[in-house]
């Protein structure tokens with residue numbers, strides 16, 4: 001009952017399954033204790049009836065009083081234990097699930113984030129886990145407990161009188177069959193509602209991220225009406241979904257209650273034919289109210305359980321996406337990066353074909369080629385941000401697919417155009433390069449990266465907060481912080497997306513000076529957009545449409561009269577036009 005399938009269906013952790021078992025056990029005990037209360041009532045009524053018809057009572061008056069006191073105490077205790085087991089433990093499960101998901105997301109290949117965007121993933125971590133929390137705490141223990149206790153009670157009732165037992169309980173399986181029959185419909189409408197909710201949060205997030213562009217292009221009205229439409233659609237599908245669920249839940253509840261009528265009818269018939277006495281019918285009528293009670297509570301929740309399947313599936317999808325794994329230690333012999341017949345696809349579309357080249361330690365290797373030829377992809381593969389389809393990528397003789405990405409990246413620094421900064425001080429943003437670096441170390445790196453001069457103009461110097469993603473800094477300043485980080489890390493491999501392309505001349509000179517300090521003696525793989533910046537490279541790999549079109553030193557390639565030569569000529573021509 002609580003096997004692997006159960007765990008997967010409700011996206012539970014191992015501890016969560018244990019908690020659900022406990023919750024179920026205490027629910028069964030609680031239901032049986034409550035049912036015992038009906039027995040006591042039956043006993044009291046029996047004595048009362050005996051007195052009414054003038055017989056002397058067969059049980060002493062103290063017996064029911066003591067039983068009632070015992071019942072109240074036991075009932076209080078079992079309800080308390082049930083509450084603790086069903087609600088109390090769930091908060092821990094919510095926390096563990098969120099931590100597991102966050103840890104898993106951290107290790108997922110980058111390609112995964114192209115499939116599910118930020119709003120979508122946030123919805124899983126917050127919304128889907130919240131929905132599951134409700135199911136874990138309010139549904140599972142109660143429902144499974146109700147199944148088991150009702151089965152026990154049903155066996156007892158059949159033992160007493162099978163005809164009355166059937167009249168009393170037939171509604172339960174029929175009501176459940178109806179609900180389970182509607183499962184697909186409910187799950188489908190829940191999927192539609194979820195998709196609509198994600199469209200709304202996507203829309204809001206997009207508006208917040210692109211507020212500058214929206215204003216600059218006077219798109220506010222268009223944007224708002226688009227968002228309005230998404231919200232209306234969400235409202236419409238939510239109402240429709242709730243109506244569908246409500247309809248089935250109410251129908252199931254009515255069917256179950258028909259059991260009261262059939263019990264009275266069959267019971268009256270049995271009394272008239274002398275097969276049972278009135279007290280037995282009375283007992284069944286007492287029991288019936290208690291048998292339905294846990295299900296009544298659960299019926300609406302069952303529907304919620306079906307709806308929650310979408311959330312569980314979305315959580316499971318993160319758990320089940322394979323992560324890049326490998327050895328925790330990375331001990332290469334030197335830091336040459338070797339691409340050996342590497343092919344790679346994004347979503348089954350091959351974008352790199354049989355790429356082979358070596359980026360030697362102590363040298364600058366430049367990747368050049370037209371836009372979309374695969375330069376950035378090569379750089380990302382060199383750091384195992386994705387895994388390749390075929391071939392090998394080795395660093396210092398070690399195949400990087402055998403190394404855990406976290407261990408591997410300790411030997412890499414990356415300086416990309418889109419610098420990521422955090423809403424913290426300049427000092428802390430640089431310190432990210434090396435965990436635990438002292439203030440002195442940070443300041444040395446910052447000076448070497450030419451950060452000093454602009455940081456000293458900030459109101460609190462290195463202690464100045466720089467706003468979300470460094471909103472208060474210029475492009476060149478952000479890049480110098482990123483170079484300072486790399487200098488502080490001082491790792492043997494540097495991946496560089498031609499960091500100076502979008503800077504003005506003064507900033508460019510400063511960033512170049514900082515870079516030249518960073519690159520000494522390292523294995524440098526640079527993605528170059530401008531030919532003049534690669535003229536000083538030791539080795540150039542020219543990519544064209546995912547193939548290596550040519551490679552060699554700048555001088556060799558100039559003599560080849562191939563793509564490289566053409567790109568150099570074109571860029572110097574355009575520079576010439578600009579000057580005229």
Ligand SMILES: Nc1ncnc2c1ncn2[C@@H]1O[C@H](COP(=O)(O)OP(=O)(O)OP(=O)(O)O)[C@@H](O)[C@H]1O
Pocket residue numbers: 114346347351369370371372373374375376377378
């Ligand atoms: N995340 C992605 N998902 C799917 N396809 C992608 C993804 N990133 C890049 N591509 C595709 O892979 C090919 C190579 O892209 P890549 O970014 O490596 O080229 P590039 O040479 O660096 O281009 P640019 O100079 O314009 O930055 C292109 O066809 C691009 O459309």
